[in-house]
Amino acid sequence: MIRPIAAVLLAAVSAVAAAQAPANPPVRIRGTVESLDGQILTVKARNGESMKVKLAETCVVIGITKASVDDIASGKFIGTTTVGQREGSLVAEEVHIFPESMRGTGEGHYDWDLRPDSKMTNANVANVVKMANDRVMTVQYKGGEKKILVTPKTAVVSFAPTERSELKPGAPIFAVTQRQPDGTLSAARVNVGLHGQVPPM
Numbered sequence: 001m002i003r004p005i006a007a008v009l010l011a012a013v014s015a016v017a018a019a020q021a022p023a024n025p026p027v028r029i030r031g032t033v034e035s036l037d038g039q040i041l042t043v044k045a046r047n048g049e050s051m052k053v054k055l056a057e058t059c060v061v062i063g064i065t066k067a068s069v070d071d072i073a074s075g076k077f078i079g080t081t082t083v084g085q086r087e088g089s090l091v092a093e094e095v096h097i098f099p100e101s102m103r104g105t106g107e108g109h110y111d112w113d114l115r116p117d118s119k120m121t122n123a124n125v126a127n128v129v130k131m132a133n134d135r136v137m138t139v140q141y142k143g144g145e146k147k148i149l150v151t152p153k154t155a156v157v158s159f160a161p162t163e164r165s166e167l168k169p170g171a172p173i174f175a176v177t178q179r180q181p182d183g184t185l186s187a188a189r190v191n192v193g194l195h196g197q198v199p200p201m
Contacts, residue, residue, distance in 0.1 A: 024178060024179060026176045026177065026178060027176075027177045027178070027179055027185055028113060028174070028175070028176050028177070029043055029045055029051055029053065029173070029174070029175045029176075029177055029185075030045065030046050030173075030174050030199070031043045031044050031045040031046050031051070031172075031173065032044050032169075032170055032171060032172050032173065033167050033168060033169055033170065033171045033173055033192075034050060034169060035169060036164075036167045036168075039054055039055045039056075039057070039059075040052055040053070040054055040055075041053045041054075041055055041167060041175075041187070041190065043173060043175075051185065052184070052185065053175060053177055053185045053186065053187050053190075054180075054184055054185065054186045054187070055186075055187055055190070056186060056187065056188045058188065059164075059187060059188055059189065059190065060161065060188070060189045060190075061161070061162055061163065061164050061166060061167060061189075061190050061192060062102075062159050062160070062161060062162065062189060062190070062191045062192070063159070063160050063161070063162030063166060063191075063192060063193075063194045064096070064157050064158070064159060064174075064191055064192065064193050064194060064197055064199050065157060065158055065160065065194050065195060065197055066156070066157060066158075066195070066197050067097055067156045067157050067158040068156060069095075069135055069150055069154070069156050071097055071156065071158065072095060072097065072125060072128055072135065072137065072150065072156065073125065073128065074125055074126065074127050074128060075124070075125065076097055076098075076124070076125045077097075077098045077100070077102070077103040077104070077105075077122070077123070077124050077125075078095055078096065078097050078098060078122070078123065078124075078125055078137075078139065079095070079096045079098065079105070079106065079120060079121070079122040079201065080092045080093075080094065080095045080096070080120070080121050080122075080137075080139075080148055081093045081094050081112055081114050081115075081118055081119070081120055081200075081201050082118065082119050082120075082121065082148060083114075083115050083116075083117060083118045083119075084117070086149055087149075088147060089136055089147040089148060089149040090119065090121070090146055090147065090148050090149065091148075091149050091151065092148050092149060092150050092151070092154045093114065093115070093118065093154065093155070093200070094154060094155040094156070094157070094200035094201055095148075095150060095154060095155070095156045095157075096156075096157050096158070096159060096200070096201060097156070097157070097158040097159065098122075098159050099158075099159055099160055099161075101161075102159060103124075105122060106120070106122040107122050107123065107141050107142060108121075108122060108123075108141050108142065108143075108144075109121045109123070109141060109144055109146060114201060120201075121139060121141070121146055121148065122141065123139035123140055123141035123145075123146070124139060124140050124141070125137055125138070125139055126138045126139065126140050126145070133151070133152050134149055134150060134151050134152075135149075135150040136148070136149055136150070137150060155200040157197060157199075157200060159191070162192065162194065166192045166194065167190065167192055171192050171193065172192070172193040172197075172198040172199060173190055173191060173192045173193070173199065174190075174191045174199035174201055175187045175189070175190045175191065176189070
């Protein structure tokens with residue numbers, strides 16, 4: 001009787017895991033533009049793979065430019081990729097500052113895939129405290145709050161709408177895409193680095 005019971009328990013656990021797993025997880029693409037033909041964007045990913053992404057008719061192109069830690073202020077809505085902790089604060093690899101029109105984008109704290117064990121936190125900056133060469137941000141999102149350490153090594157960038165023409169060969173991009181039933185990838189927004197800035201997220 002032990003084996004049938006174990007099999008039932010294993011099946012139950014597997015069913016719960018399947019129910020909790022996202023049905024259609026996003027496919028995040030980091031790379032450079034190879035071409036744009038109509039609504040088809042071809043990107044050479046960092047692993048060397050050539051990937052085709054169908055842009056939605058209403059696709060928004062967001063420009064990413066270098067910013068300063070001084071641009072991070074209370075009341076700003078930001079996103080930050082963190083890896084590890086130091087003295088009770090998450091350590092920021094990068095901070096991207098959203099324009100007010102993008103407030104609420106991806107709000108929350110969740111796993112990320114920039115580096116092993118990285119997290120993404122999109123939240124409102126409640127306050128910023130200077131500590132020697134570092135800054136400690138207290139950020140708040142629906143259901144939670146985190147302290148984020150911004151160091152001199154943290155990349156800081158800002159977002160602003162830009163023209164589709166910036167999706168030119170060689171341009172560095174970051175896009176969160178969805179896989180369609182037919183296996184193709186689609187995107188409603190593409191982030192493109194401007195003036196030599198590579199999207200750090």
